[in-house]
Amino acid sequence: MKLSTxxxxxxxxxxxxxxxxxxTTAEQFKEVLQRPVKKVPSLRDITIVNLFYENSTRTRMSFELAERRLSADVLNFAATTSSAAKGETLLDTVNNILSMKVDMVVMRHSASGAPHFLAKHIPAAIVNAGDGINEHPTQALLDAFSMKEKLGKLEGLKVAIIGDIMHSRVALSNMYLLRKMGAEVTIAGPPTLIPKYIEEALDVRVEYNLKKALQWCDVANVLRIQLERQNQPLFSSLREYNLAYGINRRLLESLGKEIVIMHPGPINRGVELDSDVADGPFSIVLNQVENGVAVRMAVLYLLAGE
Amino acid sequence: MKTILSGQQLALTVKRLAHQILENNASLQDTVVIGLQPRGIFLSDRIVTELQSLVPGGKVVYGKLDITFYRDDVRKSLHIANSTDIPFSLENQHVILIDDVLYTGRTIRAALDALLAFGRPSKVSLCVLIDRRFSRELPIQPDFTGKTIDTIISQKVKVCWKERDEVDEVVLI
Structure with missing residues (x-):
């Protein structure tokens, strides 16, 4: 068995x-991470570069930890402190790095499609750690892993994805994954943050009323409002957004059922999630972060095999 | 196809291996049994059941180890990992590793490496059902052997278990 890609x-x-x-491979790595020695020698002959053209805390640390736990050699590249700041092109930068015998590239870029472009031009295996407003596949995989771990299955699960759908690569990757695995998906948020024709294109439902969406779902994956990607105002104020689409304890308690709350981080506290929910008993935000390392280990391990 | 062990012989061999393990350590004090995933588990399950009926109090510390991530051929072929279940420390324990067939010795090499992730055992012994003695690629030998056979590389040893293959037997193909 191997990946098709x-x-x-x-x-x-x-x-x-x-x-x-x-x-399933991630489940085994999760067990590895509970051992007294949390490290396996699988990728000891592999060198991986983390190419981050955009800021990141969780994803970069999670990837680096996953790589080190697999015994890979790790190189870190941050665009702000590199020659990219002097105008070197992406392809030049990567070819220079590859000439130092690097086997895999983990990359994040603000331009959608940047890793697809690289994949066409270089021989190394590429892992997309987020490209613009396109995809963030490892986040969707760790979200799915966390849902499955918490609720036992993906098939038939009702998942609401809430917030800034328009600018969220997490949302797009999640929608693809959940639909492929047989979960039902409802998108909820203000009309200005939900792309047109999304229902037909991705086979999901759209709901503009937050409470209705929450009442319907088993899991709510709440997204960050991405102000840095909004070049025109799409709602009048953060306060107004919070009033209409923010999730607080009182709202959750009024549902009459328990739902699981997820967030890919970083959380805008008091905007999409209030602290009493983010730190509350229904939140699995920190489990998501923990599972991220195991899921990324699985991805790197499976892509390293020829 | 040649039968190496029939169902009846296999049952007797399992009993004998259990007794041999107890010979030097009747109460299994500071001893843990570790079966190797995936195929060693059928044998270790049976040996442990046998040991439980022989040890005073019936208490046998038993774990399962998957060595996929420790293999020396990750780049040659991708193996699917099975679950590891060792919810105890191996520090200063006598570990009895159990696998069905000892062939090149590479699986056991990986297992010795993997065991260290759970503490430093005081001693590791190896128990196998079948020892293909002339095929070793590493200096590894069993301490408890069900049956030793002489084979060439083109031959294959198939161990069948009732739980999976509906019949207990070992055959040479």
Whole structure:
């Protein structure tokens, strides 16, 4: 058994079997991470570069930890402190790095499609760690892993994805993955943040009323409002957004049922999630972060095998 | 196809291996049994059941180890990992590793490496059902052997278990 693809560019390219294989392999790595020695020698002959053209805390640290736990050699590249600031092109930068005998590239870029472009021009395996407003496949995989761990299955699960759908690569990857695995998806948020024709294109439902969406779902994956990507105002104020689409304890308690709250981080406290929910008993935000390392280990391990 | 062990012989061999393990350590004090995933588990399950009926109090510390992530051929072929279940420390314990067939010795090499992630055992012994003695690629030998056979590389040893293959037997193909 192996993945049907040489790179992980997006969930869009994965088959159901690929996703299943990554999730079951991640379970085994999760066990590795509970051991007294949390490290295996699988990738000791592999060198990986983390190419981050955009800021990141969780994803970069999670990838680096996953790489080190697999005994890979790790190089870190941050655009702000590199020659990219002097105007070197992406392809030049990567070719220079590869000439130092690097086997895999983990990359984040603000331009959608940047890893797809690289995959066409270089021989190394590429893992997309987020490209613009396109995809963030490892986040969707760790979200799915966390849902499955908490609720036992993905098939038939009702998942609401709430907030800034328009600018969220997490949302797109999640929608692809959940639909492939047989979960039902409802998108909720203000009309200005939900792309047109999304229902037909991705086979999901759209709901503009937050409470109705929450009442319907088993899991609410709440997204960050991405002000840095909004070049025109799409709602009048953060305060107004919070009033209409923010989730607080009182709202959750009025549902008459328990739902699981997820967030890919970083959380805008008091905007999409209030602290009493983010730190509350229904939140699995920190479990998501923990599972991220195991899921990324699985992805790197499976892509390293020829 | 040649039968190496029939169902009846296999049952007797399992009993004998259990007794041999107890010979030097009747109460299994500071001893843990570790079966190797995936195929060693069928044998270790049976040996542990046998040990439980022989040890005073019936208490046997038993774990399962998957060595996929420790293999020396990750780049040659991708193996699917099975679950590891060792919810105890191996520090200063006598570990009895159990696998069905000892062939090149590479699986056991990986297992010795993997065991260290759970503490430093005081001693590791190896128990196998079948020892293909002339095929070793590493200096590894069993301490408890069900049956030793002489084979060439083109031959294959198939161990069948009732739980999976509906019949207990070992055959040479």
């Amino acid at each position: 040489k790179h992980l560019l997006g969930i869009k390219d994965l088959t159901r079997d690929d996703i299943q294989l990554i999730l």
